[in-house]
Amino acid sequence: MNVRRLISTTALAGATALGLVTLSACSGTSSAGGGKGGGKLDVVVSFYPMQYLAEQIGGDHVEVTTLTKPGVEPHDLELKLRQASDLRQADYVLYLKGVQPAVDEAIAQSGVEHIVDAATLTTMENHGTEVGHDHGHEGEGHEGEEHEGEEHGAGADAGADPHVWLDPVKYAEVAQGVGDSLAKADPAHAADYRKNTGTLVGKLKALDAKFDAGLKNSTTRTFITTHSAFGYLAERYGLDQHGIAGIDPESEPSPARIKELQSVAKQEKVSTVFFETLATDRTARTLAKDTGLRTDVLDPLEGITDRSKGDDYLSVMESNLAALQKALGAK
Incomplete structure (x- = not known):
């Protein structure tokens, strides 16, 4: 077991039990944003691939905070109490289940209304045993199932490869789902989110080509x-x-x-x-x-x-x- 992850998860659980991290009233009001966002939608993301989507699609209407700072290996992230507090005060949370266990645990306890798991926005797969992929991890996990992309989805199945952002086509599918979910969380700016999504998807299609x-x-x-x-x-x-x-x-x-x-x-x-x-x-x-x-x-x-x-x-x-x-x- 990774000791750093155990310490991180234990610390977060303790903070919750002591009441050190409280749920902001603004987390239930999704149309106007609030908190530290200064009138913008307060968005918390898990790591860079989610940050890029939130910034590109959210544009001027969102204030994005990432839990994984530059230079930190995401798989080893240890959340500080301040980060857990930021998470619980968010209007909207975007993450990818299966990459960062400490983040997954904190999000499950956060109580935020609009939580989007990017793993539910495309089809997750296992790349351990199939021809044309890595052959060094036979017997690991099982193939993921397709999801509809609704908020609070089940996420990737255990063992599924989480690295969907490295396929521009799958990343575009995730982008489309993020755009739809931002429009739902902040309907006053839905048209802008959809326009920005279209622009980003076009860039990803060009990258695929x-x-x-x-x-x-x-x-x-x-x-x-x-x-x-x-x-x-x-x-x-x-x-x-x-x-x-x-x-x-x-x-x-x-x-x-x-x-x-x-x-x-x-x-x-x-x-x-x-x-x-x-x-x-x-x-x-x-x-x-x-x-x-x-x-x-x-x-x-x-x-x-x-x-x-x-x-x-x-x-x-x-x-x-x-x-x-x-x-x-x-x-």
């Missing part, structure tokens, strides 16, 4: 990366992901797994081992050195920092495309 064209012809379809975040992207564009670690970047690969990846690299003409900006690159660099491969960054976009190859979702995804094209020998 770039990936489709850019990866259509390549020397190899196989890539190796630090953790198995790119299953949806691999499925969308016909690639084969092999993760050193599992869906959770904290998991450590076995010696047998490293040996398997060395064999894959040789057989599939892999040129590059990818690492990422927020997780350790030690194992990736060791594997690359042992197999004579290059290293490069493939960013799972769980947060934007000064090390990111871009300053927002679209620019980092375009950098990811360029890195994949180079590594796969795309023509």
